[in-house]
Amino acid sequence: DGGITQSPKYLFRKEGQNVTLSCEQNLNHDAMYWYRQDPGQGLRLIYYSQIVNDFQKGDIAEGYSVSREKKESFPLTVTSAQKNPTAFYLCASKTGGNEQFFGPGTRLTVL
Amino acid sequence: KQEVTQIPAALSVPEGENLVLNCSFTDSAIYNLQWFRQDPGKGLTSLLLIQSSQREQTSGRLNASLDKSSGRSTLYIAASQPGDSATYLCAVRRGRDDKIIFGKGTRLHILP
Numbered sequence: 001d002g003g004i005t006q007s008p009k010y011l012f013r014k015e016g017q018n019v020t021l022s023c024e025q026n027l028n029h030d031a032m033y034w035y036r037q038d039p040g041q042g043l044r045l046i047y048y049s050q051i052v053n054d055f056q057k058g059d060i061a062e063g064y065s066v067s068r069e070k071k072e073s074f075p076l077t078v079t080s081a082q083k084n085p086t087a088f089y090l091c092a093s094k095t096g097g098n099e100q101f102f103g104p105g106t107r108l109t110v111l
Numbered sequence: 112k113q114e115v116t117q118i119p120a121a122l123s124v125p126e127g128e129n130l131v132l133n134c135s136f137t138d139s140a141i142y143n144l145q146w147f148r149q150d151p152g153k154g155l156t157s158l159l160l161i162q163s164s165q166r167e168q169t170s171g172r173l174n175a176s177l178d179k180s181s182g183r184s185t186l187y188i189a190a191s192q193p194g195d196s197a198t199y200l201c202a203v204r205r206g207r208d209d210k211i212i213f214g215k216g217t218r219l220h221i222l223p
Contacts, residue, residue: 006154033210042215043200050208058210090154098143098204100211102154 003027004103006091011108013078013085021076021106023091029101031094032074036060036087037105043090049074078108086110113138115203117214124191125222132186132217134201139179142204145211146175146186149198158199159186191221 004025013019025032034046045058049068063082068074078085091103114137124130134144143162147155159168159175161184167176174187184201200216 004154031208040215043213045210048210088152092155097160098207099157099160100145100202101157102147104154105152107152 004091004093004101006089006103006106008106009104011106013108013110015110016080018077018079019108021078021089021091021108023074023076023103024072025074025091025093025103026072027093027095027101028071029093029095030071032068033092033094033100034058034064034066034074034076035090035092037090038087046076046089113141113203113205113212115201115212115214117199117201117217119217120215121218121220123220123222126191126193128191129187129189130191130219132188132199132219134184134186134214136182136184136203136212138205139182140205141179142206142209144175144177144184144201144203146173146184147200147202149200149216155200193221193223195219196221 007022031050033048035043037043044060046064047066049055052071055066055068065077089106092100094100116135145160146158149155161168161177172189177184198216198218202211202213204211
């Protein structure tokens with residue numbers, strides 16, 4: 001059953017902690033993306049990767065980091081430098097025909 | 112800079128009615144346009160993808176049109192059902208490897 005999985009579904013972080021959100025896809029897609037969704041603000045692009053071992057900053061990359069060591073995996077680390085990390089985080093991948101698909105999301109809350 | 116607008120932000124419609132959701136974009140030089148559905152607390156589900164060379168796409172009760180010259184797309188939902196209640200987002204891609212730009216969505220509520 002092909003798709004994009006994100007874990008955990010809910011994540012709680014204390015002030016000053018780094019946390020890593022997992023994103024895995026078995027769709028054999030080259031391009032993967034991380035978005036942040038806040039109420040009333042729409043989706044904002046954090047980082048994206050067109051191919052393994054390569055990634056670029058999106059519109060709001062400050063306080064985040066990513067890696068792309070495997071085609072299937074694109075983890076996002078929310079660092080302590082991110083001042084307002086509470087949000088809904090969505091991972092996506094793109095087909096060769098440029099159709100974008102999304103995972104179920106991770107809701108991060110800072111305690 | 113490409114901007115995508117969806118008006119209205121929210122819409123309530125009685126069950127059974129046909130309805131149209133609107134999406135406008137400021138730069139007509141797009142590669143494709145995609146419509147998504149998002150249920151509360153969930154990820155986005157792809158509904159329809161329209162390439163720049165196409166005028167419309169259909170899937171079941173959904174029909175999406177694209178008019179690049181006027182910078183507009185519409186999503187037509189026939190015979191609406193309570194299960195259609197969700198937020199609908201449109202997104203445009205400028206080039207093949209470009210990021211997509213999202214509208215803020217229209218929150219649709221179908222009244223039983």
